Amino acid sequence: MVYPISATKLNAYQRCPYAYFLKYEKRVPVTEGFGSVVLGNALHDALAQCHGGWTQGDRVPDWGWISDCWTRAATTLTNKQVREGRSILENYYQKFIATESVFRQPLAIEGRIQATLQFENLEFSVTGRYDRIDYLEDGLELIDYKSTQNVKSPKTTEMELQLGLYALALEQTYGQSLKYVSLLFLRSGEKVRYAATDRHKRQVRGVLKDLAWQVRHDAVWDAKPGNQCQSCSYSQYCTAVNKSAQPEPRGTKIPSLQLAFSL
Numbered sequence: 001m002v003y004p005i006s007a008t009k010l011n012a013y014q015r016c017p018y019a020y021f022l023k024y025e026k027r028v029p030v031t032e033g034f035g036s037v038v039l040g041n042a043l044h045d046a047l048a049q050c051h052g053g054w055t056q057g058d059r060v061p062d063w064g065w066i067s068d069c070w071t072r073a074a075t076t077l078t079n080k081q082v083r084e085g086r087s088i089l090e091n092y093y094q095k096f097i098a099t100e101s102v103f104r105q106p107l108a109i110e111g112r113i114q115a116t117l118q119f120e121n122l123e124f125s126v127t128g129r130y131d132r133i134d135y136l137e138d139g140l141e142l143i144d145y146k147s148t149q150n151v152k153s154p155k156t157t158e159m160e161l162q163l164g165l166y167a168l169a170l171e172q173t174y175g176q177s178l179k180y181v182s183l184l185f186l187r188s189g190e191k192v193r194y195a196a197t198d199r200h201k202r203q204v205r206g207v208l209k210d211l212a213w214q215v216r217h218d219a220v221w222d223a224k225p226g227n228q229c230q231s232c233s234y235s236q237y238c239t240a241v242n243k244s245a246q247p248e249p250r251g252t253k254i255p256s257l258q259l260a261f262s263l
């Protein structure tokens with residue numbers, strides 16, 4: 001059996017195994033609001049073109065190049081969104097491109113992280129997405145662009161599993177060690193860097209072993225009450241926080257698939 005895993009899933013499991021079970025094992029649906037992502041997607045497209053389509057080596061591009069990339073990426077936006085996006089990219093250009101003496105060619109642009117890790121005879125298929133990977137002198141820097149408004153940078157402790165998982169996966173893909181995961185907040189021009197260490201990899205191995213045991217033995221998925229309960233979409237089913245909890249729904253997972261482990 002191959003078990004798909006991502007940093008988002010790993011964080012969810014560590015926060016609360018029961019909520020994880022309802023969401024990913026039983027696939028109980030939740031109603032979540034979706035904000036407009038059109039502007040964000042266009043900004044990501046423009047930056048992918050800007051960094052991936054530059055053909056003049058390490059010569060630093062002028063603003064006209066970024067502006068052209070934006071024009072190509074923004075064809076379906078409203079005039080207001082086009083102005084807003086151009087202003088965000090001007091800020092990005094001044095902060096992260098115009099100040100450089102050479103233009104660094106990225107190792108990869110807008111790709112998928114794919115790797116496999118094995119614990120307790122269970123194979124995890126690691127997946128994730130990145131916006132850009134740069135080569136540094138001593139390893140790799142994975143960069144994620146954040147385009148939403150009022151988004152706060154996560155605390156270092158909230159990034160630990162992502163750092164460890166990506167470090168293990170990128171070692172497998174590129175044979176290089178991950179040095180940093182960096183979040184680049186396009187609206188504020190802030191860049192926050194998180195250093196990846198061996199401790200993060202050990203931490204992920206520990207959580208994956210635990211999860212593998214849980215999945216293989218179909219053990220009780222313990223509820224873990226805490227601050228995360230305030231925003232939990234499953235609290236109505238959770239007897240740990242709700243004395244009159246509703247019966248757990250059936251979910252959409254086909255039960256026989258849960259037994260299809262290759263042990």
Ligand code: SF4
Pocket residue numbers: 015016017018019223224225226228229232233234235238239240241
């Ligand atoms: S309400 Fe809290 S303890 Fe219950 S499932 Fe949600 S996160 Fe876990």
